[in-house]
Structure formats: C-alpha cells, structure tokens
Amino acid sequence: MRVARHLLSGTASGFPGAEVHLVVRDIDPERLTGALGVLEAAASEGRVEVEHAPFPEQLDADVVVVATPRGTQLAAVESALAAGSTVVLSGDGLAETVAVTRLADRAGEQGVSVVLGAGFAPGLSGVLAAHARSWFDEVDEIHIAKAGAGGPACALVHHRALSRLSYDWSEGGWRRRPGGSGRELCWFPEPVGPMDCYRAALPDPVLLHHAFPEVGRITARMAATRRDRLTAPLPMLSPPPVEGGIGAIRVEVRGRRGVSQDVCVLGVAERPAVAAAAVAATTVEWALAGRLRVRGMASLAEMVEPTAFLADVADRGVVPEIFEGEHAVV
Amino acid sequence: MRMIRRAIAALAAAATMAAGLRLAGGEPVERQSGGWRPLDGPDLT
Numbered sequence: 001m002r003v004a005r006h007l008l009s010g011t012a013s014g015f016p017g018a019e020v021h022l023v024v025r026d027i028d029p030e031r032l033t034g035a036l037g038v039l040e041a042a043a044s045e046g047r048v049e050v051e052h053a054p055f056p057e058q059l060d061a062d063v064v065v066v067a068t069p070r071g072t073q074l075a076a077v078e079s080a081l082a083a084g085s086t087v088v089l090s091g092d093g094l095a096e097t098v099a100v101t102r103l104a105d106r107a108g109e110q111g112v113s114v115v116l117g118a119g120f121a122p123g124l125s126g127v128l129a130a131h132a133r134s135w136f137d138e139v140d141e142i143h144i145a146k147a148g149a150g151g152p153a154c155a156l157v158h159h160r161a162l163s164r165l166s167y168d169w170s171e172g173g174w175r176r177r178p179g180g181s182g183r184e185l186c187w188f189p190e191p192v193g194p195m196d197c198y199r200a201a202l203p204d205p206v207l208l209h210h211a212f213p214e215v216g217r218i219t220a221r222m223a224a225t226r227r228d229r230l231t232a233p234l235p236m237l238s239p240p241p242v243e244g245g246i247g248a249i250r251v252e253v254r255g256r257r258g259v260s261q262d263v264c265v266l267g268v269a270e271r272p273a274v275a276a277a278a279v280a281a282t283t284v285e286w287a288l289a290g291r292l293r294v295r296g297m298a299s300l301a302e303m304v305e306p307t308a309f310l311a312d313v314a315d316r317g318v319v320p321e322i323f324e325g326e327h328a329v330v
Numbered sequence: 331m332r333m334i335r336r337a338i339a340a341l342a343a344a345a346t347m348a349a350g351l352r353l354a355g356g357e358p359v360e361r362q363s364g365g366w367r368p369l370d371g372p373d374l375t
Contacts, residue, residue: 321369323366
C-alpha cells in the first residue's frame with residue numbers, strides 16, 4: 001500500500017507518478033477494500049486496479065513488487081518471471097530468500113532483473129554497506145543489526161528467526177550458530193538507541209556475501225528482549241501489532257584506509273514498514289528508468305549505485321545517519 | 331532426597347560463584363563518546 005502511494009505521488013527528482021498505472025493484488029478482500037479507500041483519488045482516475053484471488057494468469061507489468069507474506073513469495077517471483085517482468089522482492093526470511101535464489105539461472109537466461117531484499121534489512125542495510133565500503137581501500141568485516149518489525153507478517157518472520165540457525169560468513173565458510181545466541185549491545189540511531197541484539201536466521205549475510213565476496217566476516221543480528229528469546233521456539237503467543245513502531249538498522253564496516261584500520265557505522269531510524277516502502281518504491285523507480293546494474297538476480301546492494309540511491313531514498317523521507325565518535329571514519 | 335540436596339548445593343555454589351565474579355568484576359569497559367548525525371552533503375556525493 002505504501003509502495004503504491006509512493007509511486008503514485010512521484011518524487012522531486014522527476015519520477016512521473018502521474019503516469020504510473022498500478023494493479024494491486026491481494027488474497028484478503030478487506031485489505032483490497034482498504035487499499036481502494038486509501039488510493040481513492042488515483043483509482044477514480046483509473047490509475048489503480050485491484051485484483052482478488054484467483055488472480056488472472058496473464059500478468060502484464062513492467063515491474064512486479066512482491067511484498068507478500070512468508071511462504072507465498074517464491075510462487076509470486078516465479079509467476080513474475082514467467083511474464084518477463086522485473087521483480088522487486090522485499091522479503092526478509094532466510095529460507096524463502098535462499099529458495100528464490102534458485103531461480104537465479106532462469107532470471108539470468110531471460111535477462112530479467114530480480115532484486116532480492118529490497119526493503120529495510122535486507123535492502124537499505126546492504127546499500128549502506130556498499131556506500132561505507134567506498135570509503136575504504138579494503139573491507140574486512142561487515143556487521144548488520146536491525147531492530148523492530150514492519151507489521152504482523154514481518155513480526156512472525158522475526159519470531160521464528162530467533163529459534164532457527166543463523167548463518168554468518170567467516171573466513172571462507174558459513175558458520176551455523178543457534179538463533180538467540182551471541183548477545184551484543186548495538187547502538188542504533190535515536191530514538192531507538194542501545195539494544196541487545198542476537199543471532200537469528202536472517203538473509204543479510206547471504207546477500208551481502210554475494211555482493212562482497214572478498215569480505216572476510218559478515219554477520220547479522222536482530223534486537224530482541226528476554227521474552228522474545230524465551231518464547232521464540234513456541235508459536236507466537238500474543239498477536240503482533242498491525243503496524244510496528246519505530247525501528248532501526250545499523251551497519252558497521254571495518255577495514256583498511258591507507259595504512260590504518262578503521263571502522264564506519266551507518267544507520268537509519270524509521271518505522272520499518274515506512275522505510276521498506278520507500279526503498280521498494282525507489283527501486284521500482286530505478287527499474288523503470290533502466291538504472292538497475294544487473295540483468296539477472298542480485299541483491300539491492302549490487303543492483304544500484306549506492307550514493308545516488310541513498311539520496312533518492314532520503315528524498316522520500318528516510319535519511320541515513322552516520323555515527324561520529326571514536327574510530328569513526330568521517 | 332539426597333539428589334535434591336545435591337542439586338540445591340550445586341545451585342547455591344553456582345550462585346555464589348556468579349555473585350563473586352559479578353562483584354569482583356573485570357576491567358571496566360572504556361567509555362566511548364560520539365553521536366549520530368544525518369548523512370548528507372559531501373557524504374552523499
């Protein structure tokens with residue numbers, strides 16, 4: 001919904017929102033009714049259509065944004081690939097992301113861009129890592145941390161991620177460790193501030209390793225409370241909120257600048273759903289403008305030029321921040 | 331009964347050891363300073 005609003009409104013950088021024609025698909029009729037209500041003005045002009053399941057087999061779109069719940073994304077990507085559309089996937093589940101990567105050969109053969117992890121984290125986190133990397137001569141480590149959930153589906157993925165194996169890249173191999181272990185205090189941009197973060201089944205290391213194969217250590221952690229860790233192996237006890245509160249991402253890059261070792265920390269504090277929508281909409285804008293770098297499957301960090309992309313995302317109200325203090329690069 | 335007594339003794343010994351470690355502590359973590367600022371201007375060029 002937010003992606004649709006972003007796309008219809010256009011941007012200051014010249015994206016023609018008035019020329020966009022959107023088809024919103026959902027299996028939930030209530031959500032579709034809500035979408036029509038929110039996008040009423042554009043719908044009355046005939047720029048927005050809604051389609052309820054079972055969806056028409058014919059898919060005629062330049063770009064397909066897959067922002068569906070866990071378990072439905074692989075089929076949606078397959079269907080978009082069959083139609084030859086560029087795909088923007090904003091999923092954050094490890095298993096599903098890995099399942100989608102198995103379609104990489106097909107995307108490459110077709111010459112269709114499939115952007116993996118076009119959300120808050122993975123997504124903006126990878127672009128921040130790519131941006132920070134440009135300040136180093138050599139990068140040794142990338143560490144991602146995230147806090148908060150975008151909505152009920154996202155909260156459920158996070159809940160399960162804490163009880164599953166995490167995959168960190170370490171010196172030439174994948175290290176599997178239990179989710180919920182490896183506590184580390186991470187300082188996010190205000191107002192989120194410091195939070196304890198733990199290993200979890202997150203796709204960030206997989207996508208970042210693909211983007212930066214030369215980096216020796218890549219880890220990802222997620223903020224969690226004692227209750228989150230205790231209840232992680234159980235079904236979700238309390239229903240997640242409709243919309244998550246403020247969240248944040250933090251990207252720490254360590255490496256060599258000249259003759260000295262240095263560290264750079266970038267972050268963003270925003271409601272995860274808002275940030276993810278801004279990132280997905282900007283990715284669509286870049287896809288329509290032919291600015292994506294890869295014809296095939298790749299993560300967002302590989303697909304876009306990071307500096308210009310971050311500036312475009314900032315135009316949509318999601319402003320990256322840098323930590324300035326001891327050992328800071330800038 | 332003897333098993334329960336042993337379990338209680340083990341728990342008490344673990345608690346005493348943990349309390350001792352916590353009170354004795356290690357080297358204090360060096361205080362760090364700094365803050366966040368928006369990334370703009372030359373940082374985004």
